[in-house]
Amino acid sequence: MVTCGSDTSGSVPLGVGIVGMGGIGRMHARALAELGDRARLVAFSGGATADVVGGAVRLAPHDVIARPDVDVVAICTPSGTHAALALAALEAGRHVVVEKPLALDVGDALRVADAARERGLTVSMISQRRLEAEHVALKRALDDGALGELRFAMTHVHWFRDGDYYRAAGWRSTAAQGGGSLMNQGVHNVDLLRWMCGPVESVTAQSGTLAHAIEAEDTTVATLRFASGALGVVTTTTATPPGFPATIALFGSRGSVELGQGEVRRWDVPGVPEPGTGAIASGAADPLAIGHAGHLAQWTRIVDALETSSPVPVGVDDALETVRLLCAIQTAAATGAVVRPADLGRTRQSQPGPQL
Template structure:
């Protein structure tokens, strides 16, 4: 059994618990939070509770899942890596590239693996989309579009003091849209340049609640990224669209779990409908967090990098930071300039 510990017993930790319980060769043995009341919610037989991460790291845990506010991810990852424990860190892996690089370096130095939680890659519709891209069915890609039109009302931000702050939350791109941005990068490849606008239009928060960006990829394709948490009265749409010379695909819905359009020159209508129906039968598939946990167990046994490793997490973070810096400066940002920082 691969023994797991969780630090940070907030909302997202519940998904990690369910995922660990669902993986046959994973076992939850420890939880950690400075809030003893939260610990009680997760307490059960066979799981030791800690209020100090240093104490938990002295135990026999193999992997630690970091589920704290985003601004604490880097500090805790370094602590876990130095204790020779593998790391699963929630998104975003960090709020700065300097922290991300330090995390990657610490894990490499200590011979431990790091996975970043970008679970949307495992959605059935997303898997089908990636399969079409890999097959060359789109031909030359013209452009892509990623949209997150969600609602996070003021009560959501008022519920926890860290939400909506630049130091701990990071804004709509960092905290909500980064999953969709990860998918955009996974499908389209490296980014050359970004131009962006951002604003705090409706929510009473420090960070932005609305962002619109234009992207040029290194392969010449263009992209448009729209993200907002101001949609009334509830989540409206998360979508990913790719347009090529021989194919058009749109994945959407309140979350990007359904195929909305699927048209390819080498695929007749009946075949396209079969793909849609296959996804609609089980649009959510195996929960993404469960896939991340299973992959970490497999990566440890096979001595390989996790599917969504630190470098993948850094790419998504880089795009977020590029959009934020372009919006702040009013000038395009070259991704190669960000790479030089590391």
């Protein structure tokens, strides 16, 4: 087995270190456990039970990164630390798997991308919803022209989080650390929409804090103009009890589709049968209800890629473009201006790097 492209003996499993063993980190650990002898968790930071981590050792975050038998660092910490930890891991010669989003700032995301290229290492952002059967089928139908010319696209993430959720982890309440309904809850559907529909030319947006005593927004509404000419709408909120499954819908000149989470709500695509769906739970009211099946699917592809020196799924440049779109929506909401995602990050050389 090839370890990070450096060991061609075929005998050593990929060594993984998880930085941040909260609820999401435990999903990564469970996924790794199901990969058998292809990968193993060797070190982690944070708290966890023995049934999750097995024989892995608990260390400080930077000791996990520095440990010699760690080939890949999985970053499962609060969003505001992602870029700094990714840079530290790359500088230590490790491949990186990072939970969404790659960074909170386009300049930081560009620095991570530059570091990965300079060192010949890979970065894969967890975007497991791209791998769900219905999303794969919709992407294929769109790319094959089965929907015709795309005219309108929308995604809605109308979830609910109570006060206890925000009190349990202070970063969730602050925009500077990646809190808020857009960057924390809406990120996967924003990523899905961009992946399916292509580059976004311009953005307008509004946001507000409507239901919670927090600094970050809990509701954002954005309009998008795609480079193709199609228009789009993104709405995210944690202020709508009891919480509803996230949806994505595309409308073309020949057909239209609306998907929920693990649900095909409408499939009107001439000549293309409705796809099956997996047993995907919704995080509408519980952030950990989604399970680890999606993480297992992406980890399987990551290990495949590292074993064959092929591109990892949702690589650093792809992840960077999702950060551009998220930041464009935030900037548009803060300024009231029309924002072009492509314009963001042009002055990164003069900006300081991310800090832990």
